[in-house]
Amino acid sequence: MIGRLLRFSLFGESHGRSVGVQIDGVPPGIKIEEKKIMTELERRKGIPELSTKRKETDRPEFLSGVFKGYTTGGPVVAIAKNKDVDSSYYEKIRNIPRPGHSDYSAYMKYFGFNDYRGGGMFSGRLTFGIVVAGYFAREILAKAGIRVKAYAKSIGNIKTERLSLKDVFESNNPYCPDDLAYNQMLELIKKTKDEGDSVGGIVESIALDVPPGLGGFFEDDLEANLSKAFFMIPAVKGVEFGLGFKASELKGSEANDPFAFNKGKVVTKTNNCGGILGGISDGMPIIARVAFKPTSSIFKEQDSVDLQAGKDVKLNLKGRFDPCIVPKAIPVVEAMMSFSLADSYLRWLSWKEFKNLERK
Numbered sequence: 292m293i294g295r296l297l298r299f300s301l302f303g304e305s306h307g308r309s310v311g312v313q314i315d316g317v318p319p320g321i322k323i324e325e326k327k328i329m330t331e332l333e334r335r336k337g338i339p340e341l342s343t344k345r346k347e348t349d350r351p352e353f354l355s356g357v358f359k360g361y362t363t364g365g366p367v368v369a370i371a372k373n374k375d376v377d378s379s380y381y382e383k384i385r386n387i388p389r390p391g392h393s394d395y396s397a398y399m400k401y402f403g404f405n406d407y408r409g410g411g412m413f414s415g416r417l418t419f420g421i422v423v424a425g426y427f428a429r430e431i432l433a434k435a436g437i438r439v440k441a442y443a444k445s446i447g448n449i450k451t452e453r454l455s456l457k458d459v460f461e462s463n464n465p466y467c468p469d470d471l472a473y474n475q476m477l478e479l480i481k482k483t484k485d486e487g488d489s490v491g492g493i494v495e496s497i498a499l500d501v502p503p504g505l506g507g508f509f510e511d512d513l514e515a516n517l518s519k520a521f522f523m524i525p526a527v528k529g530v531e532f533g534l535g536f537k538a539s540e541l542k543g544s545e546a547n548d549p550f551a552f553n554k555g556k557v558v559t560k561t562n563n564c565g566g567i568l569g570g571i572s573d574g575m576p577i578i579a580r581v582a583f584k585p586t587s588s589i590f591k592e593q594d595s596v597d598l599q600a601g602k603d604v605k606l607n608l609k610g611r612f613d614p615c616i617v618p619k620a621i622p623v624v625e626a627m628m629s630f631s632l633a634d635s636y637l638r639w640l641s642w643k644e645f646k647n648l649e650r651k
């Protein structure tokens with residue numbers, strides 16, 4: 292479960308009957324625009340020639356919380372049935388954990404009762420529900436004028452040039468606003484795929500026009516809540532805001548963001564803190580970077596163990612895997628950022644309304 296006022300949880304398995312999401316606390320009256328939801332779900336399928344060959348339509352079926360095209364205020368439950376499933380190979384390797392995947396740790400955690408087919412509940416397929424939850428979050432944020440956009444900042448050693456907020460928010464490329472870097476990224480993913488290997492990367496996600504005051508003390512800390520949201524995405528290995536780890540190398544005089552008035556509004560002249568001070572938004576763009584490891588399922592021979600036979604073995608994997616998770620993960624990161632911000636926004640809104648109430 293993620294969120295406090297607006298919450299969601301995921302269910303399903305990669306090769307089970309379906310994957311799905313239950314979202315609680317969605318305000319009534321949000322219109323279901325299937326085209327918008329499908330655009331994000333299509334984006335989550337990644338770049339066609341560089342993604343797994345598994346074909347799923349992933350059209351959400353709403354089982355609850357939606358009536359006559361609008362949310363009712365009840366729990367929203369959406370599922371997508373798994374159709375293109377081939378579990379035969381997973382039966383063969385069920386006792387041989389894939390290095391880098393959840394197979395071994397899940398086997399230990401669930402005493403071998405876990406659904407091991409296609410990574411079970413740890414599969415990237417479960418991100419269907421994150422993207423659906425993200426739709427409702429975005430609709431809430433849109434009413435507040437808050438926009439969120441993520442893109443591939445780097446893949447392997449290919450990095451984007453310095454991009455302005457306008458470049459990021461006005462680009463039509465769903466994966467990366469820097470055309471030159473994008474083409475190099477595609478080349479790198481293709482080359483890595485041909486080698487039977489995989490590559491990681493960094494997704495940068497930016498939220499614009501966030502009012503100052505979202506987040507708060509301790510468990511309300513915006514950085515903590517956003518970080519948890521990002522780390523819940525499989526294959527995430529690092530999260531940073533603003534200057535992030537680089538801030539540790541600077542002096543206070545270099546890292547602090549000086550304040551100024553701009554048209555009567557307090558702004559900061561730089562945004563090294565990434566829009567968050569004391570776990571609370573300061574009104575500047577919120578800038579987060581999320582690092583993804585290379586996909587663990589690769590086609591090169593790897594050392595593993597046979598848990599049943601109790602001996603070391605060589606693993607030569609077969610199957611359908613993504614050579615790079617980053618393109619598929621971009622809308623997932625956007626959805627998680629939107630959801631966490633929408634939850635904080637709704638809580639902030641209740642205090643704001645309360646503050647403005649006159650005693651009757």
Ligand SMILES: Cc1cc2nc3c(=O)[nH]c(=O)nc-3n(C[C@H](O)[C@H](O)[C@H](O)COP(=O)(O)O)c2cc1C
Nearest residue numbers: 392393413414415525526527587588612613619620
């Ligand atoms: C959108 C998405 C797609 C993914 N596709 C694959 C895949 O094809 N093969 C794979 O081994 N891992 C894939 N993963 C990552 C695994 O789910 C993840 O590495 C695994 O559950 C282990 O968790 P951890 O990496 O967080 O430790 C994907 C993750 C995401 C977010």
